[in-house]
Amino acid sequence: MTTLRAFTCDDLFRFNNINLDPLTETYGIPFYLQYLAHWPEYFIVAEAPGGELMGYIVWQCITPKVLMLCMFTVMGKAEGSVAREEWHGHVTALSVAPEFRRLGLAAKLMELLEEISEKKGGFFVDLFVRVSNQVAVNMYKQLGYSVYRTVLEYYSASSGEPDEDAYDMRKALSRDTEKKSVIPLPHPVRPEDIE
Numbered sequence: 001m002t003t004l005r006a007f008t009c010d011d012l013f014r015f016n017n018i019n020l021d022p023l024t025e026t027y028g029i030p031f032y033l034q035y036l037a038h039w040p041e042y043f044i045v046a047e048a049p050g051g052e053l054m055g056y057i058v059w060q061c062i063t064p065k066v067l068m069l070c071m072f073t074v075m076g077k078a079e080g081s082v083a084r085e086e087w088h089g090h091v092t093a094l095s096v097a098p099e100f101r102r103l104g105l106a107a108k109l110m111e112l113l114e115e116i117s118e119k120k121g122g123f124f125v126d127l128f129v130r131v132s133n134q135v136a137v138n139m140y141k142q143l144g145y146s147v148y149r150t151v152l153e154y155y156s157a158s159s160g161e162p163d164e165d166a167y168d169m170r171k172a173l174s175r176d177t178e179k180k181s182v183i184p185l186p187h188p189v190r191p192e193d194i195e
Contacts, residue, residue, distance in 0.1 A: 002054060002105065004112075007036065007043030015045075015053045017097045024095040046096075046105055055096035055105055086195075088173075088181070089117030091127035110143055114173065122173050124181035128166040130155055137167060145169040148181075150188040168194075 012032055019026045036043055046054040091113060096105050110125075117125050128151065129136050137147075147167045154166035165188070172179045 054100040089125040123176040126170045149185040
């Protein structure tokens with residue numbers, strides 16, 4: 001049985017089985033420590049019965065004066081303007097260890113993030129995913145997300161490869177009764193054009 005529990009500093013030394021996946025965006029230890037020190041109540045980890053970490057999620061809530069983060073097996077934040085109907089949850093990273101994939105854990109973590117975003121009064125949840133990561137794109141589509149726009153050269157490449165485009169995928173929440181937040185943009189944008 002999977003346990004969702006508070007993330008601890010010791011977990012930083014136990015989550016390589018998740019972070020070493022080539023499609024996982026990784027962050028330096030100072031990134032995790034900063035959020036753990038400031039907002040420990042928003043860090044949760046998924047743990048297998050034997051104690052192995054299955055995945056994590058990080059969720060942030062950004063308002064003009066407040067920043068919160070929550071780590072499960074997804075990373076994200078809430079940001080935007082309520083007046084312009086842009087207040088939303090944002091998934092910064094979702095990663096599940098390869099040996100625990102196809103068990104519904106990612107869907108469960110996304111559901112948790114969506115519930116939090118609903119409680120925070122968000123209009124939608126969005127995320128960025130590599131265009132080439134069709135497994136993830138298809139999973140998000142099955143969870144009700146659609147491609148809102150393409151962001152050109154969003155992901156930096158390594159080894160002399162060209163930078164990779166991203167899809168900005170969105171799912172409207174109940175507050176967006178007219179589903180305005182998910183109407184696709186007709187043209188791609190560049191990273192510097194993203195608010």
